[in-house]
Each structure stands twice: as C-alpha cells, then as structure tokens.
Amino acid sequence: MSEGRSPQGETLLFLTDEQLRQGAEAMFFAYRGFTADPDRILDGLSYGRAHHRALHFIQTAPGTTVNNLLTILGVTKQSLNRVLRTLIEDGLVQSQVGRTDKRERHLYLTEAGEALERELSDAQRTRMRAAFRDAGPEAVAGFRRVLEAMMDPELRRQYHKLRGGRG
Amino acid sequence: MSEGRSPQGETLLFLTDEQLRQGAEAMFFAYRGFTADPDRILDGLSYGRAHHRALHFIQTAPGTTVNNLLTILGVTKQSLNRVLRTLIEDGLVQSQVGRTDKRERHLYLTEAGEALERELSDAQRTRMRAAFRDAGPEAVAGFRRVLEAMMDPELRRQYHKLRGGRG
C-alpha cells in the first residue's frame, strides 16, 4: 500500500494520518468526477444538482412522500419545495394526494421525468461502470463497505431501506 | 455480492444498472457523512466548507501558489479570493511574494491556521479511521482504487501530484 512502515507493521499502516488524508482527498476528487457528467447536462437546462437528486430518489422510490424525500435528501422542506415546484410545473414530476392519508403527497416521475432521469443517470453510470470495471469486483465490494461505514447511522438506515428487497 | 443472478454470472453482476445506482447512492450518503463533522465545527465559526478545503490543501502543499490552489479546488479565482482574503485577514493563512517570480504568492498556514486545520481534519479523520477499521485493509484498498478510477484524468493527475514522494 505504501513504502512507509509504521511501528505496528502492515496491519495498521492504512490508518496513519497521512493515509487518512489521502483518503479524504480521494473522496473530494472522486466526488467531483461523480457529479461532473450530469452537471454538464443540467447546465444546458434550467436545472441544477438539486433537481437531479430529487429525480433520482423519486425514481428509486416511486410514490415516496415529500417528508420521506426530505429525510433522504437532508434539506428543509422549503428548499425541496422550490425544486419540486419547478419539476411539477414542467411536467417531470407528478404529485398525488394520498388515498389513506390525504395530507400526504406521493411523488411519481412522468414519462418526461423518467426520460430526463434516465439521461442523467446514464451519464453518471457510464463513468461508474468504467470505474467499477477498471477496479474489479473485489475493489467494488471494498468501496461499498467503506462508504457504508462512513455514513451516519441514520443515513445508513435510509440507504438500506431504499435497497430493501432489491439489493 | 448479492442474491441476484445476471445472465453473465457473478463476474459482471456488479455492473448492473441497479448495482450502479446503489453505488451512486452510497457515494451520496457517504459524502454527507464525510463532510458532517467538520461542517459542525465550522457552523460555530464564521467559516464554511470552502474555507476548510482551502486550509486542507494549503496544509497538504505548503507554499502552493494561488493558481495551483485554483486548479486543485476547481473554482474561479474570485471565489477562492473571497475565502482566502478572510483567512489572511484573520491570521490563519500567510501570503508570501515569490522569490524567483514576484508575481506569485505562496500560501502557508500560520500556527492558528494549522490549529484550526488540525481540528477540522481530526474530526474528519476520526470518522474515516473508524470506517477504515470497520471495513478492513482490503476494503480500503478497493475503496481507493474505485475512487481513483472515478476521477477525471486531470484531477487524478493532481491527486497523484499532491501525494508525490509521500506514498
């Protein structure tokens, strides 16, 4: 992993401050790459990264309520509402009053919404697919293990909930 | 990796759209965790994440020029200048005219700057250390391999340049 040698030997080498600093920088640079492709598409439209996130999670969990989405995205309802309003106005998202609880709004993508979400996700996935292929299956497993361990417990719960039954 | 089975078998399973979507969500949630702890500290002060990034990379590459830092951070000089000005005014960063090229300004952390940088980095590293320990050395290696593959080539170059000679 490195030519350096800690007193504890190989086992703990990856926990030195320098290694952790390197990990932090890798996160920073990789996240830039992670968002670069969809951002480029959104630049042309009148949307931003916040719109992408909303579309993504509505696609992942169709019928989710506004409150649910707030928790997942970690923003205030005012922030989300601004984004959601334009998406609904533009016919990309459909808001449906709940049958059992009429206070709730269930969110769905329209066909146009699905089309844009697919375009954005495809751009993002193309890069991830290449990265996963380059790194190999075992690296990908490690990648996910570390990312999961880095999440806040509450967010980790959300993450697993999203993937329930599918992952 | 999953109970699902693709026609190609185990080898390509991690490249299905669903797996890639899961990877994207892991990135999103993990990045939230990654920034949460320093953000909490910065909330109290009159600084933001942009200040943290500047402090971090000046600490990583002391004496770096403004232009260098611009490239690494990927922002405009106007954006960076706003952040840098307050850090210099507050005595956290020192700007030194270059000896060979007097147009350049070389940036260094003062003692106070190093102290704040350490506080922020420590908070961030605590979480990463725990995550790395939980996931294990092989997972960490995979984590880094995938992140690196996800970077833009230009940023990957920057990333390696930062780590040059230090592992």
Place this chain on the structure above:
DNA sequence: TTGGAATGTCAACAAGGCTGACTTAAAATG
C-alpha cells in the same frame, strides 16, 4: 372538538459558485 402532523407558501437572508471588466506588477518575448 381540539391538538398536532403534513404540506405548502411567502419573505428574507447567507454561502459559495459563476461571469465580465478592470488594475497592477512582473515576467517573457519579440
């Protein structure tokens, strides 16, 4: 029937990106 939850909306504000225009100083180049 009343309290509280879910949603939506208005207004104001801040951080941190951006562009464009311009200055200064110094280096590089013809």
Place this chain on the structure above:
DNA sequence: CATTTTAAGTCAGCCTTGTTGACATTCCAA
C-alpha cells in the same frame, strides 16, 4: 526596449441552493 502575457487581486452583479421564521390549510386521531 517595447510589447504581450501571466499572476494576482478587486468590484459588481447574478444564480443556485441551502437556511429561518411566520403563517395557512387540511386532515387524522385522541
């Protein structure tokens, strides 16, 4: 030496996306 280019800084204005606070509406549930 004159000119052009480069590095840095600054001013003004704009956008996105986050924040609070206040308030209205609707409706479930005790």
